[in-house]
Amino acid sequence: MYKxxxxxxxxxxxxxxxxxxxxxxxxxxxxxxxxxxxxxEYAQKVNYKSNPIALSLKNRxxxxxxxxxxxxxxxxxxxxIAGIESIAYEKGYHTIITQTHDSSERERTNVNHLAQRxxxxxxxxxxxxxxxxxxxxxxxxxxxxxxxxxRVIDEIDTFKVTSDNFKGAYNATESLIKKGRKKIALLxxxxxxxxxxxxxxxxMKALADYHVHFRPEYIRNCSKGGNDYEEVEDAVKELLxxxxxxxxIFISSDRISISCVRALKHLNFDPKEIxxxxxxxxxxxxLLHPSLSYVRQKAFEMGQIAVEMLLKLIESKYPxxxxxxxxxxxxxxxxxxx
Amino acid sequence: MYKxxxxxxxxxxxxxxxxxxxxxxxxxxxxxxxxxxxxxEYAQKVNYKSNPIALSLKNRxxxxxxxxxxxxxxxxxxxxIAGIESIAYEKGYHTIITQTHDSSERERTNVNHLAQRxxxxxxxxxxxxxxxxxxxxxxxxxxxxxxxxxRVIDEIDTFKVTSDNFKGAYNATESLIKKGRKKIALLxxxxxxxxxxxxxxxxMKALADYHVHFRPEYIRNCSKGGNDYEEVEDAVKELLxxxxxxxxIFISSDRISISCVRALKHLNFDPKEIxxxxxxxxxxxxLLHPSLSYVRQKAFEMGQIAVEMLLKLIESKYPxxxxxxxxxxxxxxxxxxx
DNA sequence: TTGAAAGCGCTAACAC
DNA sequence: GTGTTAGCGCTTTCAA
Numbered sequence: 001m002y003k004x005x006x007x008x009x010x011x012x013x014x015x016x017x018x019x020x021x022x023x024x025x026x027x028x029x030x031x032x033x034x035x036x037x038x039x040x041e042y043a044q045k046v047n048y049k050s051n052p053i054a055l056s057l058k059n060r061x062x063x064x065x066x067x068x069x070x071x072x073x074x075x076x077x078x079x080x081i082a083g084i085e086s087i088a089y090e091k092g093y094h095t096i097i098t099q100t101h102d103s104s105e106r107e108r109t110n111v112n113h114l115a116q117r118x119x120x121x122x123x124x125x126x127x128x129x130x131x132x133x134x135x136x137x138x139x140x141x142x143x144x145x146x147x148x149x150x151r152v153i154d155e156i157d158t159f160k161v162t163s164d165n166f167k168g169a170y171n172a173t174e175s176l177i178k179k180g181r182k183k184i185a186l187l188x189x190x191x192x193x194x195x196x197x198x199x200x201x202x203x204m205k206a207l208a209d210y211h212v213h214f215r216p217e218y219i220r221n222c223s224k225g226g227n228d229y230e231e232v233e234d235a236v237k238e239l240l241x242x243x244x245x246x247x248x249i250f251i252s253s254d255r256i257s258i259s260c261v262r263a264l265k266h267l268n269f270d271p272k273e274i275x276x277x278x279x280x281x282x283x284x285x286x287l288l289h290p291s292l293s294y295v296r297q298k299a300f301e302m303g304q305i306a307v308e309m310l311l312k313l314i315e316s317k318y319p320x321x322x323x324x325x326x327x328x329x330x331x332x333x334x335x336x337x338x
Numbered sequence: 339m340y341k342x343x344x345x346x347x348x349x350x351x352x353x354x355x356x357x358x359x360x361x362x363x364x365x366x367x368x369x370x371x372x373x374x375x376x377x378x379e380y381a382q383k384v385n386y387k388s389n390p391i392a393l394s395l396k397n398r399x400x401x402x403x404x405x406x407x408x409x410x411x412x413x414x415x416x417x418x419i420a421g422i423e424s425i426a427y428e429k430g431y432h433t434i435i436t437q438t439h440d441s442s443e444r445e446r447t448n449v450n451h452l453a454q455r456x457x458x459x460x461x462x463x464x465x466x467x468x469x470x471x472x473x474x475x476x477x478x479x480x481x482x483x484x485x486x487x488x489r490v491i492d493e494i495d496t497f498k499v500t501s502d503n504f505k506g507a508y509n510a511t512e513s514l515i516k517k518g519r520k521k522i523a524l525l526x527x528x529x530x531x532x533x534x535x536x537x538x539x540x541x542m543k544a545l546a547d548y549h550v551h552f553r554p555e556y557i558r559n560c561s562k563g564g565n566d567y568e569e570v571e572d573a574v575k576e577l578l579x580x581x582x583x584x585x586x587i588f589i590s591s592d593r594i595s596i597s598c599v600r601a602l603k604h605l606n607f608d609p610k611e612i613x614x615x616x617x618x619x620x621x622x623x624x625l626l627h628p629s630l631s632y633v634r635q636k637a638f639e640m641g642q643i644a645v646e647m648l649l650k651l652i653e654s655k656y657p658x659x660x661x662x663x664x665x666x667x668x669x670x671x672x673x674x675x676x
Numbered sequence: 677t678t679g680a681a682a683g684c685g686c687t688a689a690c691a692c
Numbered sequence: 693g694t695g696t697t698a699g700c701g702c703t704t705t706c707a708a
Contacts, residue, residue: 050702
């Protein structure tokens with residue numbers, strides 16, 4: 001293992017004290033111009049880099065923030081992360097990204113790992129399986145700054161950013177109705193998730209507003225959140241095997257939208273027969289066949305806002321007690337099946 | 339910010355010395371069972387967690403490895419990362435993921451950031467734009483363990499894992515020939531990349547073996563690697579505007595494959611008219627329209643192998659001088675356009 | 677303007 | 693079996 005130059009090394013070489021070198025390097029006002037010059041030059045020469053670990057130990061700050069998402073392969077999250085990074089880097093923070101694969105278990109270990117590694121704060125979008133939030137609550141009460149994005153929870157009072165899931169779902173459902181569809185099924189995500197219920201409400205409200213009969217048998221929950229294709233295909237099969245089968249499906253989750261498209265393709269369904277609309281931030285959703293209308297979330301922007309909130313918490317000199325929840329608009333993209 | 343319990347706190351409370359507490363906590367053999375019990379219990383009670391920053395400072399080990407990839411949104415990389423994590427977590431290592439967006443500039447800052455944060459080693463897949471490897475060379479010579487995967491470079495002698503890009507490209511091109519196509523264009527990635535040339539060779543060899551005339555005007559490089567859609571669409575347009583226009587395209591890059599599909603869709607090309615085959619690890623490639631045959635890389639496995647190599651380097655007691663380059667098979671998936 | 681010394685949390689010689 | 697001390701790299705009083 002290699003050993004980078006330290007302040008001590010420089011001090012020794014230059015016959016100065018470590019403290020002088022330290023001050024010179026940080027351009028301290030007490031140090032003479034001449035000394036600074038000498039120190040800087042030598043530091044340059046030996047390629048001195050301050051050791052952030054030592055700094056962290058001293059300052060109890062790491063200038064890194066932890067990100068916990070269910071799945072990197074989900075475009076929504078990789079877009080959100082890009083947004084987070086864009087701001088974080090600018091402000092001199094490093095990001096540590098971890099994924100949970102929607103496992104509550106991995107979520108807990110990842111979060112603890114991050115907290116122990118002393119990130120200055122945490123950005124998290126909850127896993128589908130999680131119902132016990134105590135590990136987060138404890139950390140939060142201990143003073144770890146946390147901001148939730150997209151998949152938020154009520155149990156912890158802090159900054160949050162989400163999409164207007166209600167309206168997104170409403171608009172998508174409405175678009176199906178306006179296409180003349182009256183028998184609209186719902187493929188939904190794990191019921192623990194905040195977003196699942198909001199989207200369900202939007203769907204229901206649209207049905208009600210347009211006097212479309214609501215049928216409980218048209219609702220299917222895919223509690224594995226589209227991570228398990230079989231689950232989605234089974235749900236689609238069941239829907240299409242109903243005596244009075246739906247003529248449209250609204251899918252309230254990113255990954256499940258993709259799985260539903262795949263299921264319809266496998267089952268050889270004509271998109272004209274079954275119209276679909278769903279949440280999706282996939283960057284190829286416009287190329288899918290069967291095609292679908294889709295609700296897009298402002299993922300990048302959500303990431304940016306989340307990290308700005310977190311930095312506010314981290315950098316605040318006094319404990320923050322006023323928390324805001326931002327709700328971002330969604331965009332509906334209509335696609336006519338060919 | 340909150341202040342977690344330290345060894346000192348425990349020592350003070352229990353009227354023991356810090357070293358005794360330290361040893362007791364790590365179940366040191368010299369410590370009496372009784373003392374251990376007392377210490378353990380008290381530690382439990384105050385929720386003692388060892389401070390990894392202090393440990394890192396002491397041990398010059400962080401048990402974290404840095405990952406540098408061009409783009410998380412690229413399925414190939416998110417799959418590789420999943421592979422990396424699967425092994426890393428198991429062995430008690432933490433991963434720090436960063437993306438460069440194929441910018442040489444961000445690559446350099448990310449790598450330096452990671453090296454400074456004292457990761458124990460680095461897994462890297464090079465950005466398309468990079469041609470100056472000196473920053474990596476320096477770190478490597480200074481003793482930082484580095485393993486390259488997928489997009490490797492010759493300039494640094496260490497462990498590497500890639501796919502059999504030559505054969506993948508050969509097989510894909512061959513499949514187009516076997517479909518009766520004789521005018522096969524090539525959409526290619528940035529020429530600096532190792533994989534670009536290997537795939538080019540595979541394409542050329544297939545043409546040669548089947549006595550298909552090679553035409554330089556059928557080759558187009560998209561040096562932005564599919565990050566810039568316009569570039570790809572222009573390339574496709576140019577190809578299709580040639581007097582003797584191609585009847586097939588082989589695309590030698592993941593992201594460009596997607597962009598090419600999009601271009602063909604925009605330009606309203608019938609997949610029967612232009613057959614396409616390309617590298618892609620997208621998890622929805624089978625749902626794309628126009629459809630394409632695709633070469634899939636063993637991304638997850640590649641990640642696993644890469645991290646295993648890295649751990650070998652990290653945990654080796656002696657400097658390693660024998661390096662291996664593993665080459666993984668690719669899988670060709672044939673799709674008939676409808 | 678510069679230096680000496682203490683301390684962040686932990687471990688490991690070396691005592692006793 | 694337990695305590696003392698020094699040190700990882702850095703900053704920061706305090707003293708000179």
